[in-house]
Amino acid sequence: MNANAKAYWRDNIKYVLILLSIWFIVSYGAGILFKEQLNAIKIGGFKLGFWFAQQGAMYVFVILIFVYVRLMNKLDKKYGYDE
Amino acid sequence: MNSILFMAQLDVQTWTYILVGITFTLYIGIAIWSRAGSTKEFYVAGGGVSPLANGMATAADWMSAASFISMAGIISFAGYDGAVYLMGWTGGYVLLALLLAPYLRKFGKFTVPDFIGDRYYSKTARIVAVFCALLVSFTYVAGQMRGVGIVFSRFLEVDINTGVIIGMLIVLFYAVLGGMKGITYTQVAQYCVLIFAFMVPAIFISIQMTGNPIPQLGFGSELNDGSGIYLLDKLDGLSTELGFAEYTEGSKSMIDVFAITLALMVGTAGLPHVIVRFFTVKRVKDARKSAGIALLLIVILYTTAPAVAVFARTNMIETVSNQPYANVPEWFKKWETTELIKFEDKNNDGLISYVADEVKNELTVDRDIMVLANPEIAKLPNWVIALVAAGGLAAALSTAAGLLLVISSSVSHDLIKKIIKPSISEKGELIAARLSAVGAVCVAGYFGINPPGFVAAVVALAFGLAAASFFPAIILGIFYKRMNKEGAIAGMVVGIVSMLLYMMKYKLGWFDAELPDKSEWWFGISPEGFGTIAMILNFMVSIIIMKFTKAPPQEVQHIVEDIRIPSGAKEASLH
Numbered sequence A: 001m002n003a004n005a006k007a008y009w010r011d012n013i014k015y016v017l018i019l020l021s022i023w024f025i026v027s028y029g030a031g032i033l034f035k036e037q038l039n040a041i042k043i044g045g046f047k048l049g050f051w052f053a054q055q056g057a058m059y060v061f062v063i064l065i066f067v068y069v070r071l072m073n074k075l076d077k078k079y080g081y082d083e
Numbered sequence B: 001m002n003s004i005l006f007m008a009q010l011d012v013q014t015w016t017y018i019l020v021g022i023t024f025t026l027y028i029g030i031a032i033w034s035r036a037g038s039t040k041e042f043y044v045a046g047g048g049v050s051p052l053a054n055g056m057a058t059a060a061d062w063m064s065a066a067s068f069i070s071m072a073g074i075i076s077f078a079g080y081d082g083a084v085y086l087m088g089w090t091g092g093y094v095l096l097a098l099l100l101a102p103y104l105r106k107f108g109k110f111t112v113p114d115f116i117g118d119r120y121y122s123k124t125a126r127i128v129a130v131f132c133a134l135l136v137s138f139t140y141v142a143g144q145m146r147g148v149g150i151v152f153s154r155f156l157e158v159d160i161n162t163g164v165i166i167g168m169l170i171v172l173f174y175a176v177l178g179g180m181k182g183i184t185y186t187q188v189a190q191y192c193v194l195i196f197a198f199m200v201p202a203i204f205i206s207i208q209m210t211g212n213p214i215p216q217l218g219f220g221s222e223l224n225d226g227s228g229i230y231l232l233d234k235l236d237g238l239s240t241e242l243g244f245a246e247y248t249e250g251s252k253s254m255i256d257v258f259a260i261t262l263a264l265m266v267g268t269a270g271l272p273h274v275i276v277r278f279f280t281v282k283r284v285k286d287a288r289k290s291a292g293i294a295l296l297l298i299v300i301l302y303t304t305a306p307a308v309a310v311f312a313r314t315n316m317i318e319t320v321s322n323q324p325y326a327n328v329p330e331w332f333k334k335w336e337t338t339e340l341i342k343f344e345d346k347n348n349d350g351l352i353s354y355v356a357d358e359v360k361n362e363l364t365v366d367r368d369i370m371v372l373a374n375p376e377i378a379k380l381p382n383w384v385i386a387l388v389a390a391g392g393l394a395a396a397l398s399t400a401a402g403l404l405l406v407i408s409s410s411v412s413h414d415l416i417k418k419i420i421k422p423s424i425s426e427k428g429e430l431i432a433a434r435l436s437a438v439g440a441v442c443v444a445g446y447f448g449i450n451p452p453g454f455v456a457a458v459v460a461l462a463f464g465l466a467a468a469s470f471f472p473a474i475i476l477g478i479f480y481k482r483m484n485k486e487g488a489i490a491g492m493v494v495g496i497v498s499m500l501l502y503m504m505k506y507k508l509g510w511f512d513a514e515l516p517d518k519s520e521w522w523f524g525i526s527p528e529g530f531g532t533i534a535m536i537l538n539f540m541v542s543i544i545i546m547k548f549t550k551a552p553p554q555e556v557q558h559i560v561e562d563i564r565i566p567s568g569a570k571e572a573s574l575h
Helices: A003-033 A035-037 A048-078 B003-009 B014-035 B039-047 B051-062 B065-108 B112-119 B125-156 B161-210 B231-241 B254-270 B272-279 B284-320 B330-337 B382-420 B424-449 B457-458 B460-480 B483-504 B527-548 B554-563
Strands: B341-343 B364-365
Touching: A003 A035, A035 A048, A048 B003, A048 B065, A048 B272, A048 B284, B003 B554, B014 B125, B014 B161, B014 B382, B014 B424, B039 B272, B039 B341, B039 B364, B039 B382, B039 B424, B051 B112, B051 B161, B051 B284, B051 B382, B065 B112, B065 B254, B065 B284, B065 B382, B065 B460, B065 B554, B112 B125, B112 B272, B112 B364, B112 B382, B112 B554, B125 B161, B125 B231, B125 B272, B125 B382, B125 B424, B125 B460, B125 B483, B161 B284, B161 B364, B161 B382, B161 B424, B231 B284, B254 B272, B254 B460, B272 B284, B272 B382, B272 B460, B330 B341, B330 B424, B382 B424, B460 B527, B460 B554
Parallel strands: none
Antiparallel strands: B341 B364
């Protein structure tokens, strides 16, 4: 592996770790582990923990993938792997 | 004017025949237009599918009769706990997009066992992977064929077995003829049909109950009746009044909810029929993008389902609870004849008492009718009710076809071409692929007509099996260059065996006189959630064994370095 490929891989891993932390926080954190605490907050008719578990986490999942697509497309260009 | 009157008068059955007839003609037309001419077209649609088309096909492939018909009903009865399916069956796509799809596309072969076999430079690894792929896909498809049969029989008024056979013939036609190419383009059409069919009644009912046309917002809104009460508060109240757990609270333990959600997510990312879809696009960046599109299209249905669940449950409780049996609406009688609703007047007071206490409860409602009967309960027009039938069929057929393709390519490509007879010609392999598709349809159909008692129980566990076997092997294969064949094989074997044993003991009760009680579950984790533990075992065993055995050969380490770079993805190739 040359230096360019190594740097590309490091950046990729960094993005993946950040995005997966958010993935974990919205689903397992807000939707499951801290659901009770969040349920004390109400937005409209939704208790917040319940909302994350049945709605919010899924919206965030979609956003995460599209953010990843954008970040990686930029990264591909930066390191000359775009095609 | 006359034609409008005519349309309004058509009954549900006629509408069903019209809509199902139109959609089936469409599917068959597409299959003929896009039939496969080479093994490459048969396995991966020639590798040139656009990200949008692949996203739509993946979404249709993913959403089965279970997603379309049963899921909202399950949530309706489970309340908050239903979130395990919602998050579990969507969150896996994040793992797919970030950890698997781009690399597997760059790797550029046809099947999951291809990756395992090449990355772990071993025939044994390939055979273990083929075995896992067949086990996962067969448990999954057997349930699907049954679903196809039930949908056909309910809407076309034939018996379930005839329904299964009709379904088999149709799937056979376009899977055998079109291979992956035919399946992909029919799935694009099927996605459009099923999402339209799911959304129309949901929007109608949301407007009826809350005045909000967006169901996702509607179920968090105030009721339309001027009372100023939030729909969810009302449902919580009704639930506790009848002795059920509060709807927004649920009743599973936190650790079990956690484990099931994780097992479903990881299982989703490890299912061969999902992974293989990402071999069909042109470039690595297309693989990432099409995972995003697929999830967006899936989430449209998955965020609507919990709204439908709330509308349906509130509607049902309000319509029947404590009402005189003599006054029940027409739909109640109609579904009673199918035995999906049962009423037994235990205290002979003529009132329907629907309560949590099983001794006093007089009403049993099958979860499936929550979606099927919902349009009737809400008094929607006949064409909307018929539309649900066409949607259910689209969902069931698209999933069955995708699974059958994985089974046939496992047999013709992974077993015959790669292990038994490597000298087979391209033409011979294509014939073998078509024949194994025929064989797979027949086996699936057999299970659809004679479901072994444990199929229903096992379908949910297909995810556990995928989580326990493929996910760790693929992740380690991409992200851990040092991982070798000894580690990966031992990990997969330990993962799948422990999952099977736990399932046999705690789900099927094969080792004891009777099914062991919940209190005996390890760490309080149900068989559905055990995939998480089995996956962790797989990871641990793989890494420990790897530490004591020698590193993979240099050329394999080069493969790993190469798949990490997105550019230069060749079209999926045989060699």
